[in-house]
Amino acid sequence: MSKESEFWDLYYQEFDKYWDDFKQSSEYEQVMTLFLGRKTMIKTAVENMLNFVLYDTPKPIDQWKFSDIKPVRSSFHYLYRNKSTNKNYRLIVTDLTVVRYWLQWLTEIGALHIEYRFIENLFKDEIAFYTRYDYFRDYETSCEAEVSSNKSAEKRRIEQKSARKNARKQSAKTGMEKALTGHTRKNSKKISKPAIITDKADRLAKEDRLLNEMDSELLKLIKAFENDPKWRIFTQQFESEYIETLITRIADKMSFTFHEDPDQWDEEGFQETLKWRFALEMNYFLDELPGVAQILQNFLTFEGEVGYLKPAKAESLKQALIKILPKVKATLSDEANFESEKRLVLGMRRAGIDEQKDWDLMDQFIEDYNVARQTARAAEGRAFFPEIVYMPALKYKKLAHSRQGYSKQIATKVHNEILARAWQLWSTHQEWYHKYKQAQIVDYIVDLGDLIYARYLQTPKQWQLKDFAGVLPDFVKQLSPADVAVFKLVWTTLLDTLAKNGSLEPAIAYDVARLVQETSVIGIKPTSSNI
Numbered sequence: 032m033s034k035e036s037e038f039w040d041l042y043y044q045e046f047d048k049y050w051d052d053f054k055q056s057s058e059y060e061q062v063m064t065l066f067l068g069r070k071t072m073i074k075t076a077v078e079n080m081l082n083f084v085l086y087d088t089p090k091p092i093d094q095w096k097f098s099d100i101k102p103v104r105s106s107f108h109y110l111y112r113n114k115s116t117n118k119n120y121r122l123i124v125t126d127l128t129v130v131r132y133w134l135q136w137l138t139e140i141g142a143l144h145i146e147y148r149f150i151e152n153l154f155k156d157e158i159a160f161y162t163r164y165d166y167f168r169d170y171e172t173s174c175e176a177e178v179s180s181n182k183s184a185e186k187r188r189i190e191q192k193s194a195r196k197n198a199r200k201q202s203a204k205t206g207m208e209k210a211l212t213g214h215t216r217k218n219s220k221k222i223s224k225p226a227i228i229t230d231k232a233d234r235l236a237k238e239d240r241l242l243n244e245m246d247s248e249l250l251k252l253i254k255a256f257e258n259d260p261k262w263r264i265f266t267q268q269f270e271s272e273y274i275e276t277l278i279t280r281i282a283d284k285m286s287f288t289f290h291e292d293p294d295q296w297d298e299e300g301f302q303e304t305l306k307w308r309f310a311l312e313m314n315y316f317l318d319e320l321p322g323v324a325q326i327l328q329n330f331l332t333f334e335g336e337v338g339y340l341k342p343a344k345a346e347s348l349k350q351a352l353i354k355i356l357p358k359v360k361a362t363l364s365d366e367a368n369f370e371s372e373k374r375l376v377l378g379m380r381r382a383g384i385d386e387q388k389d390w391d392l393m394d395q396f397i398e399d400y401n402v403a404r405q406t407a408r409a410a411e412g413r414a415f416f417p418e419i420v421y422m423p424a425l426k427y428k429k430l431a432h433s434r435q436g437y438s439k440q441i442a443t444k445v446h447n448e449i450l451a452r453a454w455q456l457w458s459t460h461q462e463w464y465h466k467y468k469q470a471q472i473v474d475y476i477v478d479l480g481d482l483i484y485a486r487y488l489q490t491p492k493q494w495q496l497k498d499f500a501g502v503l504p505d506f507v508k509q510l511s512p513a514d515v516a517v518f519k520l521v522w523t524t525l526l527d528t529l530a531k532n533g534s535l536e537p538a539i540a541y542d543v544a545r546l547v548q549e550t551s552v553i554g555i556k557p558t559s560s561n562i
Contacts, residue, residue: 042085045092046078049142053077058136062129076129079107092142097149098469100134101458103127127154249282250275256333265322265329277323278330281305296344298351305355306362320363324356375400442481445490449480452491456525467517475521479506494535496542503550519551 053059062073083106088099107123134150137143143150253275257266266274281304305327328349335345378400384392453476457469483489483498510518523544530540 038085038089041089041091042081045085046081049092049137050074050077052140053133053136056136058132058139062132072125073129076126077133079126080130080133083107092137093144095143095145097145100145100153101469103130130154249279252334252337252339253278253330255337256330259333262329262333265326274326278327281327296348298347301348301351302355305352306359320356320360324352327352441490442484445484446477446481448491449477452525452529453477456521456528460524471514471517472521475518476525479503479522482506491529491534494539494543496539496546499543499546503546507550515551519547522547 059073063070080100080103083103084095084099087102088095107126131150131153134143134145134153138145138150256262257274331340331345331349331352334340335342340348375397379393379396382396384396450473453473456476457463457472463472479502480491482502483494486502487498489495489498507515507518526535526540526544526547529535530537
């Protein structure tokens with residue numbers, strides 16, 4: 032059997048094995064709702080995903096690794112590279128979103144043996160990039176716009192056909208009159224030509240240009256807001272890029288969906304946009320909702336003060352925000368809307384387990400929870416994949432759990448925040464792919480970040496030179512000379528990135544980078560291999 036035949040046999044085997052069951056899942060219902068019931072588009076995305084992965088790694092889905100599916104983003108990009116830019120990015124975002132839901136379902140039923148936490152965050156950065164920079168602001172809005180455009184085009188086609196038919200009738204009637212009377216009617220109506228239809232590409236280009244101008248102006252406004260001493264006490268609670276993303280995504284959706292002029296924003300539409308955005312942001316950390324809401328209220332006040340919004344409009348939007356908060360909190364507090372991991376954590380709290388101290392009880396609870404869940408799913412004839420609470424390494428938890436002020440929730444959040452930065456760093460340095468292992472790069476970043484919080488309770492926003500000075504020597508001593516070189520490369524690159532994007536004060540970032548270089552030199556012990 033040829034290699035091509037083997038590929039297609041495996042392709043159809045894997046597709047047929049899972050597709051019908053996937054169509055019965057809640058994940059399929061979600062993407063159907065998200066993309067207005069476009070079954071063909073959803074199926075095509077899954078087929079493309081299978082094609083890309085199996086072509087490079089011809090093995091069944093239950094043998095896939097995370098490294099097999101991560102490169103798919105670039106494959107989708109190349110697939111659509113010949114399309115117009117706007118359409119290109121919309122298709123990429125659509126396919127990546129469908130694929131992520133499909134992989135989540137495969138993980139849930141136990142067909143894909145990759146930890147759910149990896150799949151849950153898969154393509155998140157890529158989708159944010161394409162969404163942010165090509166104005167694919169909102170999947171549902173984009174689909175509605177395209178459906179509306181198709182309906183308008185069909186309506187214009189029917190009108191043009193009718194106009195041509197009437198023109199032929201009128202021409203025939205006029206010719207008959209001329210033949211009978213010997214002259215043409217002077218007052219006969221001239222059949223007007225169908226109106227010239229504006230090219231869709233021109234319309235999209237204009238739309239993109241307007242949004243780009245608005246974004247540029249809005250980003251300048253956000254920077255001024257963050258640097259204003261009056262509001263600094265609130266803005267410093269969150270990273271600069273988080274505030275920028277939060278505000279620009281809300282503004283983009285409002286402008287793209289409702290109106291281009293902020294002074295004409297509708298309060299009801301603003302509330303719908305806030306519900307959409309808060310549902311994305313606050314799934315796990317509902318306790319942050321008041322702080323984020325306060326940031327938005329302050330920003331609206333600031334917009335009114337500097338004249339970006341009329342004061343009356345700024346105040347009406349603030350009131351709309353205040354009014355919607357109880358409904359948002361109720362929705363996000365409803366257990367029916369919880370992710371499975373959040374339900375597990377809630378169960379531990381109800382059982383009276385102290386997550387900061389009762390490590391053994393917590394592990395036993397998770398084990399019992401998984402056994403009960405496995406039994407229930409088996410009774411329904413469904414596969415099972417154990418629930419995992421993603422936490423910092425146990426050695427760091429034990430180091431810090433007795434420390435006053437230590438919070439397991441914050442430790443988990445810090446861990447995942449640093450992990451996201453590590454993944455982003457890896458994905459943006461493709462020259463590393465053939466030299467190093469992804470796990471090696473990620474572990475160097477995450478382990479040191481966990482250690483700093485465990486020892487000093489410092490989050491990435493609070494990192495100081497003294498924190499690194501206290502942990503780097505011992506950390507580097509554990510590494511081999513070859514690993515020290517990689518460690519130095521990874522951390523100096525990360526610190527340079529954090530300094531450039533404003534996530535860490537440049538002076539602190541460069542001081543720490545210098546310390547990393549100095550410690551790396553000291554940490555290399557003379558051996559026969561490096562003398």
